[in-house]
Amino acid sequence: MKHILASSIIAFALIFSGCSSVGSSVSHNSGRPDGSISDDMNYFRSLADFLENVPGVSVQGQGNNAYITIRGISSFNTTNEPLYVIDGHAVGNSYIEANRIVTPNDIDYVRVLKGPDAAIYGVRGANGVIEIVTRKV
Structure with a gap:
């Protein structure tokens, strides 16, 4: 009897060990570039929520008061903030502006x-580049 119970528990565990977690807000789909972060479940409430999930990115503060820096990047400009690019258009080094857009x-x-990788944006990308791609309707 103990052998049957133990076998049933092991079989049950093996069946459910392969299941993925449901509700994960961060996805890494094969249709998107490597290293990109997406939110297919619409859990994120600001651009900072996306960036908090990227290794090497430091997010200090919340909402429009967030300050974003990328680890390992030194400033050639007066600021350490990265360049924000939305759908291929550089919008500057202001998180507030990018979050507003x-x-x-x-x-x-x-x-x-x-x-x-950021060199394609020249000196403006010296502190790193945050590329934001919007959904196509």
């Missing part, structure tokens, strides 16, 4: 570029 529900994914 795009709402979290419109964001398809966010990708952070550092080092040589």
Whole structure:
């Protein structure tokens, strides 16, 4: 009897060990670039919520008062803030401006570029680049 009970418990555990968790707000879909963060469940309420999930990105504060820096990047400008690019258009180094332009529900994914990857944006990308791609309707 103990053998049957133990076998049943093991079988049950094996069946459910392969299940993925439901409700995870951060997804890494194969249709998006490597290292990008998306929110298919619409849990994020600001751009900072996306960026908090990116390794190497420091988010201090909340809402429009957030200050974003990318670890390992030194400033050539007067600020340490990264360049924000929305749908291929550089909007500057202001988190407040980028957060004002795009709402979290419109964001398809966010990708952070550092080092040589950010070089395509020249000196403006010296502190890193945060690429924001919106959903296409």
